[in-house]
Amino acid sequence: MKTINPKYTFEATEILNQFWINTKNDGLATNRTYDSLFRMTVAQARLNLSDVIDEEIVTQVMNSLSLMWSQYGKVAKVIMNPKELTYQVFYQVLKVTKSGMTIYELCDSSFTEYSVAVDTGRVYCIRYYYYRPDEIDV
Numbered sequence: 001m002k003t004i005n006p007k008y009t010f011e012a013t014e015i016l017n018q019f020w021i022n023t024k025n026d027g028l029a030t031n032r033t034y035d036s037l038f039r040m041t042v043a044q045a046r047l048n049l050s051d052v053i054d055e056e057i058v059t060q061v062m063n064s065l066s067l068m069w070s071q072y073g074k075v076a077k078v079i080m081n082p083k084e085l086t087y088q089v090f091y092q093v094l095k096v097t098k099s100g101m102t103i104y105e106l107c108d109s110s111f112t113e114y115s116v117a118v119d120t121g122r123v124y125c126i127r128y129y130y131y132r133p134d135e136i137d138v
Contacts, residue, residue, distance in 0.1 A: 006045035011083065012058045016041065019062050023076050028069055037061070055083075 020037055023029035029037075040061050045053045059078065066076040093109050094101070101109065 004046045004049065004051060006042055006051050006053045008041075008053045009055070011055055012041070012053050015055060015058050015062075019058075019076075019078070023065075026074075026076065028074050028076055037065075040064075 016037055020029055020034050023033070041053050041057055044057050044061050044064075045051075048057060050057060062076070062078045066078055069076050090106055093106060097109070
């Protein structure tokens with residue numbers, strides 16, 4: 001019998017942390033919920049027979065918790081995958097401009113036109129593509 005000890009991806013950890021911060025600020029979570037959230041993702045990964053805890057597993061757990069809280073009249077916002085958010089904004093920018101851009105121009109354009117930021121003001125485009133410490137503290 002093999003024991004599954006799944007490992008977290010960076011994105012999964014970021015999404016879980018942001019989800020916990022939002023639910024704590026909304027009064028739905030406590031400090032004990034933080035550990036429970038991570039234990040639930042490990043359990044979900046084991047149910048899926050997965051060695052990696054990725055965005056899909058994290059989304060399953062967030063949806064389960066949101067459903068549970070909704071039965072008590074509470075609403076928890078599910079955090080969007082930062083890569084998906086960045087992709088969607090990039091797509092919108094390119095669709096409007098109808099011309100090619102470098103990734104740096106695309107990031108700059110996305111920030112100025114769409115204010116790409118997730119709840120805490122972290123701009124994921126910079127984290128995934130390039131980092132300019134003079135403009136933003138990630």
